[in-house]
Amino acid sequence: MPDAPVTLSQVAREAGVSLATASRAINGSATRSVREDLRERVLETARRLDYSPDPSAQAMARGRTTALGLVVHDISDPYFSTIAAGVARAAEREGLIVTLASTEHSPDRELAFVELARRQRSRAIILAGSRIALPDGGPESPPAEILAEAAGKARALEMALTAFQEAGGGVATIGQGVGGLPVVEIDNAGGAGALARALHGAGYRRFGVLTGPPGLRTAADRTDGFLETLSALGCAALDRDVVDGNFTRDGGYEAMTRLLSRMRGDAARSAGNIPEVVFAVNDVMAVGAIAAVRDAGLSVPGDIAVAGFDDIHTLRDVTPALTTVRVPLEEVGEAATRLALGLEAKNMVVHGEVVLRDSTPERSG
Amino acid sequence: MPDAPVTLSQVAREAGVSLATASRAINGSATRSVREDLRERVLETARRLDYSPDPSAQAMARGRTTALGLVVHDISDPYFSTIAAGVARAAEREGLIVTLASTEHSPDRELAFVELARRQRSRAIILAGSRIALPDGGPESPPAEILAEAAGKARALEMALTAFQEAGGGVATIGQGVGGLPVVEIDNAGGAGALARALHGAGYRRFGVLTGPPGLRTAADRTDGFLETLSALGCAALDRDVVDGNFTRDGGYEAMTRLLSRMRGDAARSAGNIPEVVFAVNDVMAVGAIAAVRDAGLSVPGDIAVAGFDDIHTLRDVTPALTTVRVPLEEVGEAATRLALGLEAKNMVVHGEVVLRDSTPERSG
DNA sequence: CTGTTAGCGCTTTCAT
DNA sequence: ATGAAAGCGCTAACAG
Numbered sequence: 001m002p003d004a005p006v007t008l009s010q011v012a013r014e015a016g017v018s019l020a021t022a023s024r025a026i027n028g029s030a031t032r033s034v035r036e037d038l039r040e041r042v043l044e045t046a047r048r049l050d051y052s053p054d055p056s057a058q059a060m061a062r063g064r065t066t067a068l069g070l071v072v073h074d075i076s077d078p079y080f081s082t083i084a085a086g087v088a089r090a091a092e093r094e095g096l097i098v099t100l101a102s103t104e105h106s107p108d109r110e111l112a113f114v115e116l117a118r119r120q121r122s123r124a125i126i127l128a129g130s131r132i133a134l135p136d137g138g139p140e141s142p143p144a145e146i147l148a149e150a151a152g153k154a155r156a157l158e159m160a161l162t163a164f165q166e167a168g169g170g171v172a173t174i175g176q177g178v179g180g181l182p183v184v185e186i187d188n189a190g191g192a193g194a195l196a197r198a199l200h201g202a203g204y205r206r207f208g209v210l211t212g213p214p215g216l217r218t219a220a221d222r223t224d225g226f227l228e229t230l231s232a233l234g235c236a237a238l239d240r241d242v243v244d245g246n247f248t249r250d251g252g253y254e255a256m257t258r259l260l261s262r263m264r265g266d267a268a269r270s271a272g273n274i275p276e277v278v279f280a281v282n283d284v285m286a287v288g289a290i291a292a293v294r295d296a297g298l299s300v301p302g303d304i305a306v307a308g309f310d311d312i313h314t315l316r317d318v319t320p321a322l323t324t325v326r327v328p329l330e331e332v333g334e335a336a337t338r339l340a341l342g343l344e345a346k347n348m349v350v351h352g353e354v355v356l357r358d359s360t361p362e363r364s365g
Numbered sequence: 366m367p368d369a370p371v372t373l374s375q376v377a378r379e380a381g382v383s384l385a386t387a388s389r390a391i392n393g394s395a396t397r398s399v400r401e402d403l404r405e406r407v408l409e410t411a412r413r414l415d416y417s418p419d420p421s422a423q424a425m426a427r428g429r430t431t432a433l434g435l436v437v438h439d440i441s442d443p444y445f446s447t448i449a450a451g452v453a454r455a456a457e458r459e460g461l462i463v464t465l466a467s468t469e470h471s472p473d474r475e476l477a478f479v480e481l482a483r484r485q486r487s488r489a490i491i492l493a494g495s496r497i498a499l500p501d502g503g504p505e506s507p508p509a510e511i512l513a514e515a516a517g518k519a520r521a522l523e524m525a526l527t528a529f530q531e532a533g534g535g536v537a538t539i540g541q542g543v544g545g546l547p548v549v550e551i552d553n554a555g556g557a558g559a560l561a562r563a564l565h566g567a568g569y570r571r572f573g574v575l576t577g578p579p580g581l582r583t584a585a586d587r588t589d590g591f592l593e594t595l596s597a598l599g600c601a602a603l604d605r606d607v608v609d610g611n612f613t614r615d616g617g618y619e620a621m622t623r624l625l626s627r628m629r630g631d632a633a634r635s636a637g638n639i640p641e642v643v644f645a646v647n648d649v650m651a652v653g654a655i656a657a658v659r660d661a662g663l664s665v666p667g668d669i670a671v672a673g674f675d676d677i678h679t680l681r682d683v684t685p686a687l688t689t690v691r692v693p694l695e696e697v698g699e700a701a702t703r704l705a706l707g708l709e710a711k712n713m714v715v716h717g718e719v720v721l722r723d724s725t726p727e728r729s730g
Numbered sequence: 731c732t733g734t735t736a737g738c739g740c741t742t743t744c745a746t
Numbered sequence: 747a748t749g750a751a752a753g754c755g756c757t758a759a760c761a762g
């Protein structure tokens with residue numbers, strides 16, 4: 001027979017106390033206290049009956065749930081799944097249940113989940129990799145109407161987040177700040193700059209960049225940080241390529257293919273206009289870029305060196321080993337959780353660490 | 366001001382109807398119906414007030430939640446995160462919220478989550494990669510007490526799952542069946558067998574196997590399927606190695622390293638006792654194995670060919686491209702969701718597809 | 731067809 | 747220190 005879960009009142013009856021006392025004994029009330037022997041008795045019967053509270057009922061009574069919402073673009077992307085692992089660990093430590101939303105890059109779905117979190121009275125919500133930030137309207141930026149629509153959605157999301165916060169929920173974003181909301185900031189610009197400096201130090205002088213999709217702040221910051229450091233060093237990128245799509249392996253492949261074909265057609269090719277190294281703004285794209293180089297009959301790093309960003313663990317064994325900027329993603333997830341829960345001072349910033357590997361060998365000459 | 370979410374009674378009042386009518390208008394009661402104009406009016410006010418129901422309250426009243434529990438070993442493992450993507454997609458389609466549990470390979474935590482799901486009255490629960498199955502007590506099997514403990518935990522888990530089911534929850538497991546519970550079975554043995562046949566067809570005759578941790582059914586089935594087909598073809602594996610740890614990249618690395626050192630010391634080495642190809646029972650391990658071969662100063666596939674299992678998307682670009690058995694993990698996740706929800710007939714089985722790539726080139730001679 | 735009224739399981743005043 | 751009772755927001759009998 002479907003044995004219904006044991007309720008608190010059963011425990012109370014069995015222990016010979018009132019419902020209220022049982023409740024207080026089990027989750028120690030702030031104001032009231034319970035006589036030692038009674039508490040003992042209640043706890044013991046609870047254990048014996050294998051009682052455990054119904055989260056929904058507690059949520060109703062307390063006006064807040066025990067749920068922590070995690071919103072990612074795509075849980076199958078190792079960037080996000082690594083963050084998710086950190087969040088899951090930290091959440092469990094706090095006794096919270098994590099509810100996962102994989103938006104598949106849809107801003108509408110992102111918004112819907114934030115609103116769901118609010119009405120569901122989630123304890124907190126963590127947004128990873130939000131597209132919230134807007135492109136700065138550079139030369140390759142999309143048409144105005146698209147921009148306006150994106151701006152509208154970004155604003156709606158920010159409002160929803162703020163509303164959630166005002167309703168008492170905790171919020172944390174991962175990546176970059178959003179209108180004053182708490183953030184575990186990843187120093188994308190700084191990391192990319194450090195990478196540029198390291199590559200320059202290794203003897204590279206001619207650079208290409210696969211920038212990732214316009215409108216993704218993470219991508220833009222990495223690009224900018226890289227380019228700015230480059231010019232500070234007296235170099236300029238030879239070529240940059242905007243990747244459509246979503247920061248993916250295939251995006252990296254296509255971008256590199258375009259970059260390569262541009263080089264081929266280039267009359268200035270003999271003038272040394274070929275990048276010695278190409279920086280793809282994340283590892284997953286870098287891997288696609290390497291594949292593209294190979295499919296074009298060239299070699300990495302022989303003909304072109306390639307560097308990425310993130311240091312995705314699963315990609316640790318690609319060949320040649322990828323030069324990248326390590327970001328402790330799992331820790332970022334944990335930090336975001338603590339931040340969202342108010343266990344931590346706000347707005348921490350995580351710095352990446354440059355890791356030079358075989359994909360960008362020291363360049364002698 | 367923390368604007369509290371709009372409640373149904375506010376909507377009812379505003380629309381000038383009773384609470385019950387409002388409820389019926391919004392989620393069409395099975396038995397009762399509502400006059401068209403009233404329904405309209407309610408719906409309109411609900412929209413205007415931006416009402417949305419409180420899931421906890423609905424859960425209490427209805428006696429069941431809108432939550433779908435997903436339990437995985439490690440969400441940062443691409444095998445599981447890909448499954449999770451499928452589950453998330455299917456769940457969203459059904460209007461369910463997925464609550465994620467990453468157990469970090471702890472059977473205790475697995476059990477705890479199943480029990481949580483029950484008392485929380487989750488609609489359904491999906492277990493991926495459970496360690497539920499027991500080793501068959503082969504020569505390398507662990508000591509009896511460990512076995513007994515594992516058996517106890519497996520039994521407890523199965524009981525919890527059954528209890529959950531009897532309480533009205535849906536259940537699906539992924540990988541292999543568990544005591545008659547619904548399962549999206551992955552034909553691990555068949556896939557591994559097909560791989561063995563394909564490698565044999567490509568000219569390989571001397572095989573090694575990195576079997577993965579004892580006690581993991583998925584690993585065991587793949588190993589067995591491979592070895593059985595091998596002997597049917599008149600071959601035997603030269604060497605097999607048990608990987609401690611958890612089916613991971615490092616596990617693969619270590620296992621391959623051990624296998625290699627065994628070969629070195631082997632007097633029979635000149636007698637052709639070196640495997641031509643090593644089958645690692647999943648891609649992640651295979652990647653580690655390749656790294657180990659290289660670190661030993663040998664090459665893949667020049668000195669040793671390597672094959673994996675799963676066809677993890679993120680690993681698509683390792684070099685050399687990995688021969689593997691493709692498992693449509695995302696679809697598996699979707700199927701499991703439908704199965705757990707009773708939208709699908711039970712116990713589907715998914716067959717993998719052998720994909721021969723550069724890591725196991727045709728062997729002439 | 732609509733409205734009234736019990737709860738769902740738990741927390742929390744408010745009395746005692 | 748304990749208990750009785752009033753909800754939390756919603757659904758589902760049960761009356762009209």
